[in-house]
Amino acid sequence: MTEAEIIPIICDLLGPYNLEGKLLAAETDIPAELNIDSVGVLDFIMEVEDHFDIEIPMNVVSETRTVIDLARYVAAQKNKA
Amino acid sequence: MVDLLEKHRAIADRFQRMIDMGVNALGVTNDQMISPTRAIVGNREIILAGTNNYMGITFEPSVIAAGKKALDEFGTGTTGSRIANGSFAMHKELERSLAKFLGLKHCIVFTTGYQANLGMLSGLAGPKDTIYLDADSHSSIYDGCTLSGAKLVRFRHNDAADLDKRMARDDTGGGRLVVLEGIYSMLGDRAPLADFVALKKKHDFQLLVDDAHSFGVLGPNGRGLGDEAGLEDGVDFVIGTFSKSIGAIGGFGAGNHPLFDTLRYAMRPYMFTASASPASVATSIAALEVLAKEPERRQRLWDNSQRLFDGLRALGLETGTDVVSPVIAVKMPDELTTIAKWNALFESGVYVNMAVPPGTPNRLCLLRCSVSAAHSFDDIDRIIEIFKKVVAN
């Protein structure tokens, strides 16, 4: 799976957390620009884990801020398997 | 220059909005405490329904006498950690009493329950291990997990099947610790312990239960979740606090592992902070005796909880869980309504906890009540009546 394929899926999964209806792009900083609190980010990450059937440990979450960061991580995990 | 405090501006604005609506719900000052369930605030008497004083033990004469005696005989403070300054005899006595109460071999006392979680989680798990924590875990559990340096995997609240799935994904091979709470502090629901213990047949892991809100409260002996479920053998480590059913300050970790006491030399939140004060330790010992001797307190707590739960639900209010619990959280539609209703309750003479995100699960806004064995049925009825007048209208 490529990052380009993963990005739109991540944006879809972000929908319910994007309460202010911000425009989503690869460079969107998820917690800061979408104003999602710490627990909300973790809940969203759980949705990503389940969608792709991968593990994203909480330790990784603090380092993956943008949609593209997350897509890169997901791609690495998917392609590892 | 980057102003370090500027990042908190949004919090300041949110806080100001609350103040503008009335009283500071997060900083009420009790000018005088009349009893475990009554305070004077300004010149008004308030019924306290948000204290976590489950056993109503804070004014118990035998407990107060023990605290005074300890002050007289051991002074006001310990002025250092047990590793540096040594223990007072009573620290060890408290550890022995707790181990006996819990039916476990070993117990370590901490200065607060928060530190018990920081210490135990970071002592048990290290960078090569994985901690699986329930999504609704208390902040002290999250912080303990972070301190440990372990890999952190969060599973869906109270969902053993979800944990199973996440454990199956893991391939790191280190030790694995699963962390649950007895009674969850915000919604009052309990972990389905049997489901989690059953997973031990399928996956290798050690299980820790934070019984902060359930120690003294759950089970035929008041030992907590494992006692209630009849599954104490399935729980490897128990954590608790003295700040709730014991009515003091402090926390503990306990277990049967032969190396348990080694944790004393491996837990920074135990080693690098002053040990609990003589008065707090002595009142904890005395309160534990009262708990063991007077199981009727537990019964009163549950009778009161049932009454408040039924009363609030009869008003059509939605509670955090469908199971009766001493933590009864009433769901509110949004933050502004929560603040307004909290103020109305307080104006009418009832104190509850205002709980808003991110301190709550699923972005819920809550008026959180906690019941005490020291409430009378009249108190409970009065609380229900005031909820009827100001919240359910």
Ligand SMILES: Cc1ncc(COP(=O)(O)O)c(C=O)c1O
């Ligand atoms: C689940 C849980 N664990 C730990 C703690 C911390 O306990 P303490 O107040 O003793 O620091 C609390 C209480 O705030 C709690 O709710």
